[in-house]
Amino acid sequence: MRFSIYRYNPDIDAEPRMQDYDIALEPTDRMLLDALVRIKEHDDTLSLRRSCREGVCGSDAMNINGRNGLACITKLADVKEPVVIRPLPGLPVIRDLIVDMSQFFKQYHSIKPYLQNDTPEPEKERLQSPADREELNGLYECILCACCSTACPSFWWNPDKFVGPAGLLQAYRFIADTRDEATNERLDNLEDPYRLFRCHSIMNCVDVCPKGLNPTRAIGKIKEMMVKRTV
């Protein structure tokens, strides 16, 4: 199978280049990650991140034939040859398919991604109705792979100022949690022309999310809550 892979090692290369690989796959190689691991057996200088190989850890996000996705759950049968693989767009490349994700995590951290509740803890669990718990579905499942944020033009232009779809999805995950008491502070934190309002509902995030989540809807709900609070 034929692959064209983005290669760049600052130690050696003056500029990034595309390298072609034509490799024989084993019958057990079903996912793109299997193929990349196979390539690395032949050429150990190819660097990429990978861990769980089942789509829950979020390590192996990359740009596959122009579209962000996780290599471990992208079936080889579904991709067109030659498979063109590049690092996630919009973030600085450290080496080959490995990007510097600090900016992405900085934005995630900026929304205070933890439950805030100052009421003294009860002896047992805090109660939450199944319906209230259901509000968190489609939010808490995020694996922080960055496929969405790095597919978002607004994040490309302002990665330092715009929280991005992943961070905003998590912001809403805590706003939507009936146990969280910091909704006002969270809304205040996002009331900014950049942090939230750079989202122009382009919906690339929804299109690429490997977990089928919908950040645009979550962002819409945040705006809705702001409107309710204001008018």
Add this chain to the structure above:
Amino acid sequence: MSIAKRQFDAVVVGAGGSGLRAALQLSESNLKVAVLSKVFPTRSHTVAAQGGVAASLGNDGEDNWHWHMFDTVKGSDYLGDQDAIEFMCRKANEAVYELEHFGMPFDRTPDGRIYQRPFGGQTRNYGEGPVKRSCAAADRTGHAMLHTLYQRNVRAHTQFFVEWMALDLIRDQSGDVLGVVAMEMETGEVMILQAKATLLATGGAGRIYSASTNAFINTGDGLGMAARAGIPLEDMEFWQFHPTGVAGAGVLITEGVRGEGGFLLNKNGERFMERYAPTVKDLASRDVVSRAMATEIKEGRGAGKDGEYILLKLDHLGADVIDKRLPGIREIAMKFANVDCTKDPIPVVPTCHYQMGGVPTNIHGQVYTLDNGAEKVVRGLYAAGECSCVSVHGANRLGTNSLLDLLVFGKSAAEQVVRDIAGDKAHKDLPKDATDRPLGRLARLDGATSGESVAEVGAEMRRTMQLHCGVFRFPDSLAEGVRKMLAVAERVKRTFTKDKSKVFNTARIEALELDNLVETAVSSMISATARQESRGAHDRSDFPNRDDVNWMKHTFWSKDGNRLEYKAVKLKPLTVETFQPKARVY
């Protein structure tokens, strides 16, 4: 060459469940903590845990920690230390409530409490029937837990060293551990992290098998470091084979599927677990179910073209239950088995899943060595989670007890660290040879111009484990396995990478990981060959029965000369009566 050095009160190696739980405790105790992780914390393998965390909350039917303790002792095939098991089961409710207060998005019962489901080996009233003890967030409990713990650490301002790999422990003449030598993966820079306490939370080494549910990063780094530093590894012959890994892919299908009402079928459509475990059937403990499946396959009743797998049927639960309680499983079945599990059964096989053994620790997370058969605490070294062996899981772990283990012992180890270093004002002086071993390993790799391919030697190691140390173990095969593995270990000393770059050199990382994997593999092969009985996950054709007279003892393997020692199982719990060994029937 001078190497940068930084000083901390405590260094935690690993940022999975136990590492994060420990780090949180340490940070909230206002210690200066460094947490090292090869991957961003939420990418640690705890993220892949699915079914739940055990606690006898009794939210849906009566339950108590005595029953949980009994199940765990029985599940361990009486090899678990009963003091540790009591400790863990009694702390379970507190640990789970704490997690809920941290924001864990547990599923809920109609009255708003934490949702609980049945799981393998978890029973009511000392084995009468299944009990709902597994606290779950759909089939993403590990993911929800890991993210919650990470988030809580963000709140506590824990200092993370992300994408740093610990290379070796620093141990001085008197045997005290004074920190680690670690490498930043992005730059290749090596640094000494000096600490009054070093806590290993590096997880298991399930990657020593070809068919494994484990992530690529599960390379037993803590075990390798401990072994090289002269610390023995305990009970390494006990490897859990999870009954339901997707055939061919190895990806985990939670036991929660059977907890919710799914069951296993052979090619004749027979629900064969009724024959092996008449009372709890498909919810027997994992070693029992895996053996039953392997027997069915061996005796020609496996499904598939070559009779190579068993079918996991769950379509009768209905699409609603599946989408609500097992959404991740539906996704995995679709992706990795091309099966819509709301219509067709999923092809599964027993797959290496969990390491019951590990670095020997007591219930306070203190690592110890054996001194004439007695426990001797290694000052400054602690361990928690899968890399440790407390031993609460004995010869076989019950599903959902691993997430509990890492919460309870992550916290208790950290509490012990806080107590131990309360009086220590200054760091102990580092020995002169502190960096010799890790720098030597790096220099060898950097200097090697030819040698063994990491991928090939690694594959040979995995094949050997798979073939010679699987669900069923045979004397001749074990002996051959030891020979092969010792040869693999020799080859590992000559590995070579083409890539010599400093920047994010993953080839070098993989070579360093193989150093750790092979220590685990050798210890497992040798420990398994020596244990002449069948107990829990260790099943020998030549010794088909459990031997409580001669083998109620833990194995301790030392790297130095592949020496084996033994220590009796602790049968005396902390406060209750001993559960005497009985025949194990489910």
Add this chain to the structure above:
Amino acid sequence: MVNRTIVGAHYGLRDWLYQRITAVIMVVYVAGFFVLLCNGPKLDFATWRMMFTPQWMKYATLLFLFSLYLHAWIGVRDIVMDYVKHAGVRLALYAVFVIALLLYAAWSVRILWGI
């Protein structure tokens, strides 16, 4: 000055809301205008002029045009925010746009009430 990313302007919702409201006004006006055109007599300069003689039509059209300018202001500012990083240049561009839009607004009043 320290080169540091600063956010937290504590506005944004109002503009986002204005943009939605003005959009709705423009859609309603355009739809209504279209209906008027279709139902009216043959379109020549006289009828076109006639259409704008009632006071309510003048106000409606003015509302439409003001909505357009406000909408355009927010939209253009968003684009400038994305692509023009230099604060001085950005401020100058804002000034140009604001002055232009204010002039358009005044001009609109003159045209409508000049009929």
